[in-house]
Amino acid sequence: MTFRWNPAGLCAAVAMVGMLTAPVAARAETLADTLKSAYLNSGLLEQNRALLRSADEDVAQALSALRPIINWTADITRDFSSARISGRTRNTASTGTTANLGITGSLLLYDFGRNDLLVEAAKETVLATRQTLISVEQLVLLTAVQAYMNVIRNQEFVALRQNNLRLLREESRAARDRFEVGEVTRTDVAQAESAVALAQSGLAAAQGDLTRAIEEFREAVGRDPGALRAPGDLPGLSGDVNAAKAVAVRRHPDILEAQRNVAAAELNMRAADAAMKPTLNLTARLGTSDDIMDSDRSRSGSVGLELTGPIYQGGRLSSQVRQAMAQRDAQRSQLHLVGLQVKQDVGNAYANLRAARASRDASREAVRAAQVAFEGTREEAKLGARTTLDVLDSEQDLLDAQANLISANADVVIAAYSVLAAIGELTAGDLNLGVQTYDPAAYYDLVKTAPVPISPQGQKLDKVLRALGKK
Template identity: 35%
Template sequence: MPASAETLREAIMAAYATNPQLAAARARQEALAEAPEQARAPGRPTLSADAGAGYDRLGYGRAGSASVSAALPIWTGGRVPAAVRAAGEDVAAGAEDLRDIEAAILEGVVTAYADLLYNQQAVEVARVGIERLDAQVAEARSRFTLGQATRTDVAQLEAQRATVVANLADAEGALATAAAAYRAAVGQDAGALSAEAIMPAALPADREQARRAAETANPLLLRQRRTVAGSVARIDQARAERAPSVDMAGGYGRGVRLSGGDMRTYDSAASVGLSLRLPLLTGGLVPSRVRQAEAVNRAERFQLDAAMREAVRAVDAAWAALGAARARLDATVTGLAAADVALKGVRAEYGFGLRSTIDILVADQSFRGAQLAVASARADVLVAQARLLRAAGRLDVDAYG
């Protein structure tokens, strides 16, 4: 590949900056972040003003009034603090949801990159194979003219070439599909991708480290922990409905009347006082809400256990897949080197009449198959790395830095 080939990190940075799904998730999180402020509002003073004017036909003429009123909650029975805690936990859970959405999008970018990289290499393998077979067909025809080969030898090579041409057509179709998926994931058309293997800096060194990372950083697991904490706060919020509340309220008002050209001003009025609200009988509503909140809390705790198991399962599965992909890559690289030596040797021996056309065809097909196997294994390693990073809670924009 040329030195200016697009790297995986460049693709991730482009997707992180322009992906509309990620931008929408960020906007939803910003909206959710307003919940604690709204939960604090019932515990803060409020001020309002009212004014009115009218006309009647009973001889009173026109009249108007204006008033200002204020209220200051003194004691809310714990309603506001519990609501603020619940809203704060919702925001924290939403932040973990945003992290998981970001990781899912970046995993999709890595998958699209790996798929496109494989298909680019598959097209290149087919093109080079056609060029190699063109030379082989030309050589066979020359040998046929000299009486050193048969028409069957030429036909076999031409048939092999036709097969590779068909493979090229399939590869180009798959490449167009992969390019469209890449464009949707990254937000821009891809050039030649870099086949250089990238070792993510945040990749866990072993399975135990990956498990520990998942327990402390897996976004789905952390989200569920926040959800459990929020359900506890909602139990307190439901119980607070049984507690008394005390408010201080005050107001000031004044009215005027215009009749017969004369304006009369009424005396102003002001008031201030305390109000106590004590729920005595709620028809069973408050106890029912408390029981409901407690049941939801139990359910969320069970979900937390399930999320822990799923996090460990995802890490173990991703670690096993990565190990298999790495082993497959090592084996295919070794096989490619052997297939290259075999193809060169068979071609050299064919020139001395020690090998048949079938030997050439088998060696050529084995070499192309080994090239595709290496390309596929490299793509599998990239995808497996991304899945392990996501399961461990480490797949973010800096993971490939």
């Protein structure tokens, strides 16, 4: 990134670099404010919370298979018949209408634990989905950090460009005045005019970058940015990369999710094996039948035990067992791969943080050295030992160094929060944002017992759904 500057604007340029850490008004928006808004306004978080509620319902549905199943049936039948009695040449006909109403019920008594295994597998899937939600939360917050710092970065660039253009216009007018009195040549005027044109182009590009950064902020945070204040204290991070990797292996949501998926796959494999064994059910039936034409009525009922088991189903059950084993093996491999990826991400995040800090330190030194070089070049130009072009080049080096320092300051903040995300500690709770966090167990506790709408639990659940705007 290149800039043009004027000797008269040197002090303003130095002051501009310090704006990242300068005191600001009390109303300035902090990074914590932005993260709160991102957490509260994120549509991505809302989507994944709904997916978690869907997984919660899988537990209720699996549990329902262990409870009595009661159904009702009703039908009306119209019977008719006719006959011809041979030898007598006589036809007979009869009709009848019968209404039947019945209730049937069944209760699973024993299935070698298959449905219990499916319930436990559904619970493991719920726990895995909760970890997915945490991963999404980390992504949302890290994206907000990046958007926040990119707005600050581009605001600083626009301010530099605006000040640069203002001072170059003054220099251009001064050059034309000096040309009129013969103090400078036409070449000096042309160089000043060219610098103004380049500054205008640079300002337009910087304003475009800022507009895009604001759009990204609006998408990530859910609102327009206020007067942003650069972060002061960065998160406290351990310098021990290996220790950080050990923490990440224990608590990173991607690893915890993979572990839960392995457990669910193993339970599903055992359930598939149990499906090849018999099941014992208690059955009951109660019915009534009315002859509408004759007003005859009959009632019947039955209670019994039913033992069923597969004999031959075309190899489907055996295939399901093998499929479940393959899925279990795939989840185990995924756990191994996720562990490697998380460790690599931690190492990369620390490497990026070290590089960003080194770049910031180097940029500070570059600003200091470029300022000394510029002042020396300007003094030498007054004595005739340097040309106007030499001064402009020295100014350019100074402004490039100042711009790099602004960018490096932003990169350090982003890199620090990226380390937290790599470890698994970039959540609203870990950051103490002071916002009401989503409780993933609240909805689960309401539905885990599979309540029916007319029960007290079901009525409470109905209120929750209305509060969520789902009913």
